[in-house]
Amino acid sequence: MSDSILVIKDVWKTYEIGDERIEALQAINLDIEKGSFISIIGHSGSGKTTLLSVIGGLTEPTQGSVSLDGADVWKLNDAGLSALRNEKLGFIFQFSSLIPTLRAIDNVALPYIFQKRNNTDIYGRAEKILSILGLSKKLNSFPSELSGGQQRRVAIARAFINRPSIILADEPTGDLDAQSESEVMEFFSEINEKEKTTFLLVTHNMELAGMTDRIYRMKDGILTNGG
């Protein structure tokens, strides 16, 4: 398919700890169209985070290939991988992921600093995204001065700063209240529609999954279609 943004072919990931072998991913095949909004559900330990890591160039698969916007992720050299992460990918982690010594707005602007062609002032954009996410009054706060939910929203804002083509969101609304959660989802849909940004959303929340174009289910490292 010509407008595929993500093609995963026969990806396996095996962790070996001592004698134990954990098949975190087994024979994953996936083809995702540009601009689609996909959700992945599954029990804890089923391999969801592992899948996102393999896609994002963070965890090398034991076998198989990942092609992102035409680039074979696991054949890129270090510089290529850095550029890919910087320009094409937006990560939202399951865990708290802010740099503690930087203010909220600096944390959001951070990926832009690593751009090779960085020249414009990014702070206007950073401020705008933070405002949409309800943090206009917290621009200059340090992470330690923010609540868990606020920190999470700063991390979300950061994922969008470089206008990535694909967002890998690992339970992004895990510690948000219902109101903030729906605000974030609204923001996601808007970006998805306006900028044709592709979303891969890992969630436990069936209601959220129901709002997406398509639901995949992960079970013991095996990905199945449907929800």
Next chain:
Amino acid sequence: MKIYHIALKEVSKRKIRTIYTSFGIAIAVSMLISVMITASSGQREVFQVIARYGHSLSIVPVDTQTQQSLKSFGIGTGTYIPEASLPEIERVYQSAIIAGWEKMGALIFQEGTIGGAAFPPPTFAPRLYEETTVKGKDVVAGGVVLDKELIARFWWDVAEGRFMEHEGEVVIGRLFAVGTETKLGDTVDIGRNKMRVVGILRETDSPDDYMVFMPIKTLQTLFNKQGKISMINVRAMCPKCPVGEAAVEINKKILGVRATSQMEIATAQSQIFQKTAALLVSFVVAALIISSIGVFNIILGSIHSRLRDIGLLKTMGASKGQLIRLFLYEALFIGITGGVIGFVIGSGLSYVVGPILFKDIVIKISPKFFAIALLLGTITTIAASIYPATYASKIRVAEAFKSL
């Protein structure tokens, strides 16, 4: 915001760690700076002395019959140079100096001027030595022309009292004072005269310490040695004057005397300065190496404690080069802090160390030392950070996140 901003924030937000790390560097830098300030201040003084006084010659009678007891002092009594030959000696000296300059290619326009610049005339300080007994002890009495003596032996100074001003006054060496139990204000019998001690010389580590000094005229009269002198000390008053050639000329042209160019005290002193400084510097360089190992450990430790941050920066697309830059910037800021602190402590320390090493030192702190401190601080810290920074840049994201 740029990469160095991230580094600056990291360094300024983690104050304890920054100060802790900079302090390691600051200690070594401060030691080095204090040694350098002390050495350069000391040396400056020595060179000022050389510049002001130049080299020296000593002129003695050829057939000096030294007595056993005085031999070790290098002081001859019993043979003399006629005082009347002084003008001739001066004349030979001066023309030898000028001939020497001409040989070196200098332009002599008029007497007392070399290449258009005036130089002060040399000082000829005559001395007469006579053996005598004071309080039953054999000593040597020295007759001097005080104003010339103070130039020729510029290190001369009184530790107590003053130099002689009136007839009947003497100045004694420190060891003379101890050996004969003589105090300031005491009267001593010299020959048939009673003389009052008005000053005690500061120790010179030379035979002067065992002697009693009075004006040369007084001594000549006292011992019936009118018109006689035992030696002449010539101070060139010009650091580059060819004094060695003047000595050769005097020996050739004036019968009955032998001129020797003295080992230059200032040069000797300056060599001691340099040796002491070199020794201290090598200690301090060792300290600097040790402290950079400390910094290396601290930075490596700090990188380990920030694995998660490093992983995050990588997921945002930070390249190896950018991460190395980030850590080296941090090192730079820590190094600057360490350099500044080190400079402040080191300058203060030089006021303590200087006087201990070299008495009468005048500490002068030039901006050069601030630059050296900054350079040392930053170079050492950056050098100690290269490996940790490279190591950090190579950490794989998956590994960095394992620490979560």
